[in-house]
Amino acid sequence: MQNSMHADDDHVLPDVLQAGLTLVFCGTAAGRRSAAEGAYYAHPGNLFWRALHQSELTPRLLVPAEFSQLPNYGIGLTDLAKHHIGNDNQLPRDAFDAAALVAKIEYYAPRLLAFTSKNGARAALGHAVDYGLQPGTIGETQIFVLPSPSGQARGHWNIAPWLALAKLLHQPVPAQAIV
Secondary structure (H helix, E strand, O other): OOOEOOOOOOOOOOOEEOOOOOEEEEEEEEOHHHHHHOOOOOOOOOOHHHHHHHOOOOOOOOOHHHHHHHHHHOEEEEEEEEEEEOOHHHOOOOOOOHHHHHHHHHHHOOOEEEEOOHHHHHHHHOOOOOOEEEEEEEOOEEEEEOOOOOHHHHHHOOOHHHHHHHHHHHOOOOHHHOO
């Protein structure tokens, strides 16, 4: 694997992954608007970019077309279903490629992997999850689950887990963990 900012031929959106990232967000699949615009979390009703800024993970409010700038802030992006478009309930049962996600996270080894939905986390981890920091890891990478920023999930929206993620990221890494 190499630093990846380009889409494989059949990926809907390119992975935004490279060595040295602090945080990687993992969505389920690109929505129709994101696929059409070629940008992550592009629907105007999606709260992803506002949540990033409100939780101070980015110093200013970015727009979806600026997604490739996220590594400048130590942040990467990927999806579980790289080859499909649509809401979770529209995806085929075999859409999620948990093995590919694990391989990417083991290779790039960010400090944290944050799922932007319980559905995605449950599909990738193979068990029920709650919001917040999870007990397991992928290699040395900690796992965090967030409420979906999608406009269609507005009934489950809560900024608090996003703020908790930012607080966790701003804590210094324990000395024994620094290699």
